[in-house]
Amino acid sequence: MFQSVDEVIERLAGENYICNREVGTVVYLAAAMRKPILVEGPAGVGKTELGKVLAAALKLDLIRLQCYEGLDEAKALYEWEYAKQLLYTQILKDKIGEIVKGAQSLQAAVDLISQQDDVFFSDRFLLARPLLRAILAPQPTVLLIDEVDKSDTEFEAFLLEVLSDFQVSVPELGTLKARHVPLVVLTSNNSREVSDALKRRCLHLYLDFPDPKRELEIVRLKVPEADANLAAEVVQLLHRLRRLDLKKRPSISEALDWVKALTLLNIKNLDDRLVAETMSTLMKYEADIRKAQEELAEYLRVRKAKEPSGAGTSDKDLLH
Amino acid sequence: MLGRILEFSQMLRQNGVRVSVSENMDAVRALELLGIADRTLFKSALRASLVKRSIDVEPFNRLFDLYFLGQGQSSRASEQELMARLGLSPEQFEKMLEQIQEFLRRMDGEVSPLTRALLAGELAQVERMMFEAAEGELGEMTQWARGAGFIDQMAARFMLASIREEIEKFKMALARAGAEPRLSEKISEYAEQRFRELMRLAQRLLQRELQKKEAAVPGQRRSDDLSQKSFAYYTEDDIRRMSEVVTRLARRFKNLLSLRRRKARRGRLAVSATFRKNLQYGGVPFRIQLERRRKEKPQVVVLCDISDSVLNASRFMLQFVYSIQDLYTKVRSFVFVSDIGEVTRLFEEHELGQAVEMALRGDVIDVYSHSNFGRAFELFHRNHISAVTGKTTFVIIGDGRNNYNRANEWVIREIRQKAKQLIWLNPESRLTWGYGDSEMPRYAPYCDLVEECRNIEQLYKVIDRIAA
Numbered sequence: 001m002f003q004s005v006d007e008v009i010e011r012l013a014g015e016n017y018i019c020n021r022e023v024g025t026v027v028y029l030a031a032a033m034r035k036p037i038l039v040e041g042p043a044g045v046g047k048t049e050l051g052k053v054l055a056a057a058l059k060l061d062l063i064r065l066q067c068y069e070g071l072d073e074a075k076a077l078y079e080w081e082y083a084k085q086l087l088y089t090q091i092l093k094d095k096i097g098e099i100v101k102g103a104q105s106l107q108a109a110v111d112l113i114s115q116q117d118d119v120f121f122s123d124r125f126l127l128a129r130p131l132l133r134a135i136l137a138p139q140p141t142v143l144l145i146d147e148v149d150k151s152d153t154e155f156e157a158f159l160l161e162v163l164s165d166f167q168v169s170v171p172e173l174g175t176l177k178a179r180h181v182p183l184v185v186l187t188s189n190n191s192r193e194v195s196d197a198l199k200r201r202c203l204h205l206y207l208d209f210p211d212p213k214r215e216l217e218i219v220r221l222k223v224p225e226a227d228a229n230l231a232a233e234v235v236q237l238l239h240r241l242r243r244l245d246l247k248k249r250p251s252i253s254e255a256l257d258w259v260k261a262l263t264l265l266n267i268k269n270l271d272d273r274l275v276a277e278t279m280s281t282l283m284k285y286e287a288d289i290r291k292a293q294e295e296l297a298e299y300l301r302v303r304k305a306k307e308p309s310g311a312g313t314s315d316k317d318l319l320h
Numbered sequence: 321m322l323g324r325i326l327e328f329s330q331m332l333r334q335n336g337v338r339v340s341v342s343e344n345m346d347a348v349r350a351l352e353l354l355g356i357a358d359r360t361l362f363k364s365a366l367r368a369s370l371v372k373r374s375i376d377v378e379p380f381n382r383l384f385d386l387y388f389l390g391q392g393q394s395s396r397a398s399e400q401e402l403m404a405r406l407g408l409s410p411e412q413f414e415k416m417l418e419q420i421q422e423f424l425r426r427m428d429g430e431v432s433p434l435t436r437a438l439l440a441g442e443l444a445q446v447e448r449m450m451f452e453a454a455e456g457e458l459g460e461m462t463q464w465a466r467g468a469g470f471i472d473q474m475a476a477r478f479m480l481a482s483i484r485e486e487i488e489k490f491k492m493a494l495a496r497a498g499a500e501p502r503l504s505e506k507i508s509e510y511a512e513q514r515f516r517e518l519m520r521l522a523q524r525l526l527q528r529e530l531q532k533k534e535a536a537v538p539g540q541r542r543s544d545d546l547s548q549k550s551f552a553y554y555t556e557d558d559i560r561r562m563s564e565v566v567t568r569l570a571r572r573f574k575n576l577l578s579l580r581r582r583k584a585r586r587g588r589l590a591v592s593a594t595f596r597k598n599l600q601y602g603g604v605p606f607r608i609q610l611e612r613r614r615k616e617k618p619q620v621v622v623l624c625d626i627s628d629s630v631l632n633a634s635r636f637m638l639q640f641v642y643s644i645q646d647l648y649t650k651v652r653s654f655v656f657v658s659d660i661g662e663v664t665r666l667f668e669e670h671e672l673g674q675a676v677e678m679a680l681r682g683d684v685i686d687v688y689s690h691s692n693f694g695r696a697f698e699l700f701h702r703n704h705i706s707a708v709t710g711k712t713t714f715v716i717i718g719d720g721r722n723n724y725n726r727a728n729e730w731v732i733r734e735i736r737q738k739a740k741q742l743i744w745l746n747p748e749s750r751l752t753w754g755y756g757d758s759e760m761p762r763y764a765p766y767c768d769l770v771e772e773c774r775n776i777e778q779l780y781k782v783i784d785r786i787a788a
Contacts (some may be wrong), residue, residue: 005354005361025364029350040374069575074709086606191568197374200340203350206374245673289669 001031001058015051017046018210018217026205027054036163036184038148038199041207043189044251050207051144052183054159060183061137061188064144065130067151077168078255080125085120121172131162132176140180153195160198212239215252222256226263233270234259237299240294247285250292258282271300321356322348327418328387329370331580337376341732343369360390399441402513406506417441428491435486438514446518450525458484460520483518489512492610550725565776566636570643582631619650619711623700625718626680627691633747633774635669637717640779642667652707656696656718661685662704691721693759705738717773719748720760727759732766743765745773745782 001136003009008031019027027050030037035161039047065076089096090195099116103109128136135142148156162168166178186202187193209219212235219231234255242249250258265274276293283289325347331337346369352609363384371380403413417440419623431439437446491508516623601607624642626634638655645651645667653663661684667675680687708714714735736742744763746753750772753760765769771782 022364022367025354026368027359029353029365029368032353033346033349035346038372070612078781083606086604090604102774193373194340196372202372203368204372205368206377247671282526 002028004028007069011057012053013055015053015059016221017049018214018221019050020210020214023050023205023207026203027057027127030203031183033184033203035184036202037205038194039185039187039205039207040190041210042249042251044253045207046252047187048144048146049148051187054183054185055142055144058142058183061139061141062144063130063134063137063141064146064152066146067148069152071152071155073155074129074132076129076131076155076249077162078129078132080121081125081127085125085181088120088125099310112257117172123173124172126173132168134182135166135168135176135178137161137182138179141182142270143182143184145184145186147189148186148198149191149194156198157193161193163198163201207260209249209252211240212236215239215255218252219256219259221257223263226259227268230262230270231259234262237250237270237296240295240299241282244291244295246283246288246291248288250282254282254284272298282306321351324388325351325366327721328366328383331383331387332370332376332380333381335680336527337371337379338375339370343372381432381628382695390540402510406510407515408506416503416510419503420446420510423490423494423497424499427490427566430489430491430493431486432483435483435490438518439487439490439511439515447521447525450521479521480522484515488513488707506557509700549604566639567643567646567782569776569779570647571642573644574647617708620652620713620715621707622651622715623660623696623717624653624655625657625691625693625716626655626687627718627721628687629691629721630719631680634717635680637745638679639672641717642672652704654700654704655684656691656693657685657687659685659769660691660699660703661695667733691718692716692721692725693720693763694726697728697731701734705734708735708738710738710740712739716740716742716744716767717747718744719746719758720744720753720763721748722759724757726764728784729759729762730764732763736766736768741768743769743782744769745771745779747774748772749774 002011005021005024005028008028009021012019012027014244026037029035038185041047051064052062083256097114100109100112103112126132127168130143136139138203145159148159151159163184167175169175186198190221209215215238216232216235219226219235220228223231238250238255258278261278262275265278265310267278276296279289279292279296326344329344329347332339347366350365350369352363354365356362366384367377367380371377399413403410406413421440424431424439434446434449437449466735490505491511494504495509588611590609590611593611594605594607595603597609598604598606622644623639624634624641626638634655641651641653645653645664651664653667654660655663662678663675663684666684667679669675670678679685682688732742744767746760747756750756753764760770769782770784771778771785773779773782
C-alpha cells in the first residue's frame, strides 16, 4: 500500500491531513504488517479523521462502525431479515403449497420444506452490518471502529475474535473468511481502559495536540482565507489555553471553527472586542469561557508589553 | 539487535509496563520493515508495538533514553566544543585528525583498539566498546560502588590507567617523530581532552548501569498508578489529576444504571399490544411489542464526612458526588462534621475544584469541630428527613469515628426503612472498624451495603455492585 513512511506523510498531506513522523510510522507499519491501529488521545485531535483520510489516500472504501453502549453482534455483524423472510413466505404461499402437495404425512412435508432451506437462509436475507461488510468486500477496505471504549466488554471480546482471524461463522451459512484483510483503525476516547487483549493485537498510537508549528500548518491549510497573522496568534493563544485547568480543552476542530468565525467577522487582530464574544465557538462551558477570556486578556497584556509601538495600529483597524 | 529488544522489553516489564511475547514479535517485525538507521522511526516503531497504555508512555520514553544511547549527538557536540577550545576551524581540525591517524598507523600494535578509536575521535566506536566491556564486567556491580570507591572502581573497570599510559606513549612518539612543536602541542592538548571525555563517558555509563539496576528493583512500583493508591496518601497533585478519573467513574455509574433499565425494558412481552400491532399482518406476530417500563429517575442523597481524619478521602469523594450531581437531576448532597449542611446549591453554582474547596473550607459548616456522627444524623433527621423517599438511594461516606459521642443509630434505622437502599462507604480499612471510637458495628446492621472504599479500584467495584 505504502512504500515508505515519507510516502504515508505525503499522501495524507495530499488529503489535507498533516501528521508528524510518528503517526506516519505507525500507519506505515500497520499497512505493512496488516495490524489494526488503536488511536487514543483527547477529543478533537483528529482520531476519526485519520481513519477517513487513510481511506481517501488509499482510494479504498471506508466502512464505519460507531460503537455505543449496548451495541451487539446483530448491529455490528449481521442480522437475518426476518420480516423479509416472512414476507417472501407469505407471497410464495402457493409455491410452497405445491412443494408439499405430494406429502403423505407432516413428517414428509417438513422434509420436503427442509430441502428448500437454502433458499431462506441465503445471502438474500442476510443483512450485513459493518463488520461483515468489511469481511465480504470484494476490494480491500478501511474499517473504522469508532469509540471502541464506549462498547461493552462483551462486544470487545467478540471484536477480538473478528480482528485476529477476520473470519466469522454464520451457523446457517458456514464460515465466511475475508478476501482481503481490511486496514482497521480503532479509536478510543479513554472513557474506559480498553482490554489488554485487544491492545495487544493492535499497534498503538497516541495522538496528542500538535505542537504550535504543526497546528499553524493545519489552520493555514484548512482555513486558507484566514489572515496569516491572526492564525499565528490564535495558535499561540490555544497553547496557553490548553495548559489551563479546563473542563474541556479546546480541540483542533473547535479552533478551526473559531478561526473561521473570526475570519467571517473580518477580524484581523486578537485585541478586537468581538474576539472575546466569539469565544463560545471555542469553549463549551461557561466557566471555561470565563477562564479563557481572562487568559486572553493576560496574553494581550504580555504581547503589548513586548511591542509597545503596535498599540496604536490596532485601534485604527477597529474603525474599518 | 534481537537480544537488545528483548532485554529492553524485560526492563519495561520490571517497570510495570505490560509487554507480551506477541508484542515483542511485532516490534521485531516492525524493525525489519523500517530498519534501525533512523532514530525517530526506531523509537516510534518500538512505542507503537510495545506500549499500549498512555500512562506507560512516560516510563517508555525514560527507559528508551536510558537504554538506547544517543551516540551520534554526544560525539558531534563534543567535537564542536573541542574545536572551540583548540581554536581550530573545522578544516584545520579535520587535517589534524588525519595526521593523528597517520601517527597511529605507524604505532601499529602499540596501542589498544580503544585508545586508537578515542584518539581518532570515533566516539561512537568508543562508546560501543565500553558498553561491551561494561556488559561483561559490570554485571556484578553492587550498591557500594556508588560510595567512596566509585572513581577507583570505574578506573579499574575500564582500565583507564593503561589507556592513560598509551596516550603518554603516543605523545612521546609524536615528539620523537619530530613533528613541529606547535602542532604537537595542539595534538597533546587534544589527547588530554579526549581522555577527559573518556572519563566522563565512563562515569555516565556507570551511572546508567546503576540506574538500570535501580529501575529494575521490583519493589519500586510506579507511583502514578493511582487506582490502587489509598486516598489517604494522595498528594495535592494526585487529587487534581483525579477529576478526570472521577468524571469517568460517575459516567460509568450512570451508564450502568441506564443500561440496566434498558435491558429490563426489553424483558417482558406485552401480549395485547403485540396483537394489536400485528393485526395489519393478519395476526402473524410479526413485530413484537415489549412492555415499556416507567422511567424511574433515581434519587440520590449523599452524606459526606469532611472531618480532618478523612480529609483526603472526602476531597476525592466530594468530587465524585459533584460529578454524580452533574449527571442526575435529583441529587441532594450534604456534608457534615458535627453540624450538617447542604451543598447541593453550592455544587450547582460553582465549578468542581472551587466548589469542593468551598465545602472543605467551612463555607457551609464549621469544619474545625470534632466529628460527631450521632449529632449530625440527628440534625439531618430533624431538618431534612423529607428528602428521603421510597426511591432514594442513600449514600453515607465516612469513617464512623464518633469521638465516643452518642451514636444515634436509630436515625440510620429509620432512613433504612424509608429509603430504597442505604449504602455506607468507609475510607478506612475494614480491619480497623470497631476499634477505638469507630462505631461501624452499630451502624452496619442497618445498611444494605457497607463497603470499604479506600482507593479508586474499590470504588469501581462498589459502583458495579450498586448498579448491578
